[in-house]
Amino acid sequence: MNALEVANLTKRFGAFVAVDDVSFTIPEGVIFGMLGRNGAGKTTTIRMLMNIYQPDAGTIKFRGNRVGQEFRDRVGYLPEERGLNTKMRVLDTLLYLAELKGKQGAAIKAKAMAFLTRFELDTRTRSKVQELSKGNQQKIQFISTILHDPDFIILDEPFSGLDPVNINLFKNIIMELKGQGKAIIFSTHLMEFAEKMCDNIALFHHGKVLLSGALAEVKQRFSTCNVVLHYEGSIAFLSAQPYVRKVQDYGNYCSITLAERSDSQRLLLDLVSHGVEVHKFDANDISLHDIFLSQTGAKGEDA
């Protein structure tokens, strides 16, 4: 069963079409990667899911029903631009936001304390939010997103501004939530994380969804005739080979598109004969990053 079904969603701001006839489905219990460059329409789509913006067209269904207050109460939302009342105290903030979702009492307070302990913020419960570092404020925002035990979680760029230790902590919790059967939207422009964590994806570009579906299927669709190579040495000779269509070289590893699937054997032989030290050779594999580049034609660092 699908947790969320989005059909023909459109949002205009004046003459600008921010989201253009977008459709995708999110099965229960998966991490759904909403991918795309900055300004691709991801956040606007999320805001429509959350009823912050009213769509100009299209429908959003949560477990078969149009989204309403029930969905709002059962969703946890971590916005891209973090937003907390900075003058409120840490624990008060968490309890207030949980109460807005219909959860209050001793149990939710105990749960908040447990999360604060896990995030090493249990000594800061009486601190005002503005007294915390940016990273710690982000932890509070993250706790407030999941404290009310939502069935559906939306994380818009959850790792931005975090150090590697905290990224790992967030990642572990996200995977735990997935393990609990929660559906998670993971919006990002960082393909590396998406590739490691997502089960399904939708690739946004200029307000449209260019492709969507299970990540494995998407990769399979684009991986034919593609080789991912980790190496040392010079591969400059490849561009002159007639069986090589395209080379995306990143220094230590590259993605090579071949003319024919069978050309992979020839490629391996040529690499060895040119003295290239091959560390890893994945035939019929492609990174999400390369799929993204091939679909959007993007060259910037965002991609």
Next chain:
Amino acid sequence: MINRGLFTVYKMHIKQQLLSKAFVVATLLMPVVMFGIIFIQAALMNISGAEKSQIYITSDDQSLLDSIEAQLQTRAEVSKGIYRIEYQYVSNPAFEEFLGSKRPEILANSNNGLFFIPGQALDDKAVRFYSTNLGNQILRQSMSETFNQVLNRTHFSLLGVPGADLEFAVKNIDIKGFTVSEHGQEQGSVGNTAVGFGMAFLLMFSIVGIVMPFSAAIIEEKTNRAVEVLLTSVNPAQLLAGKIMARVSTGVAQMLVWLLPLFVFVLFPALMVLPPQFQIDLGPGIFLFFFANYVLGLCMLLAIWGGFAAMFDSTQDANQAMWPISMLMFVPFYAVFAVIRNPANSVAEILSMTPLTSLYVMPVRLATLAVPLWQPLVALAANGILVWLAIKAGGKIYRISILATGQQPSLRQVFLWLRQP
């Protein structure tokens, strides 16, 4: 049934407001500030009235000059040495020369002055005053009263009017007021009038104190993006309504604290004995109206403020743009001064039923007059309609603009928003 989200927003904000230092300080300090203003004003008047002056009183009529001197000796300002007066007979032709001799002294101190009361003044009451500071109203008024009494006495005395009649002629009239009601009449008091004006001042202080910071709070929530998280749980109307309700409740709590001494006094008049002319006689009706009106006024202004503030990304921009709207708070207050001279005139009557001005004017009229019941009801209804319109318009602007950033909307855009369903 109150919506859960709205109630949660209300609960959080009322807690935040009532427990804030700003609330405690404003509530406790405001009466001190009010009394302080009155005290400072009185003290300033006292100080300016007690400014020492060197005065010359001259006349070409020695008898008249003696009478004025005798009269002035009875004045406290003279006996205390505040006015140091020199009396000098000067004939009319010699006056210019005398004035020339005193010019350096007059020029040396702006509080100095020279009066010339010619004998002719007994017929035409024309007195001349020479000073570098003709704006010294305190001195002029003080002397004018004495000169007038002496001139009247001397004039009528010369006409042969007996002394007792003369005293009657120079005595000021004393009109004692009696308030007529269905139950009879009783001696009039300025107590109710003072309370009426006091209430109008308190309303103004409270409304400004509650409404003005609201825009900053809205803008802060917008700029720190907290509103985006909140809007995933409650809709903009609930969010705005919760905030407004919390501020209104805070205002009512504050006003109750301020008016508590008055309530106690009205309920237990024996606690304070006042002279008849300062007696306070107020029924519960004025308090009911006062609070109903106060709540409506706050709702109206907070809805307008909330809506407009949501259009801005910085408090500075908002303050500049909202300055004309701020007049909605201040200008109606000045209507109170229109009722000072006669709370029953038709202008006062109309202002007491006109939205916004009625906030301040009607409490004054209710405290000083027996106002027909339909008039406060009309005032409440008119304010109620305006509240409804303000909440509709403010809520609509807030809903649309609270998440918008960047360029501020034009007036045309705002007008188009208001026309949206």
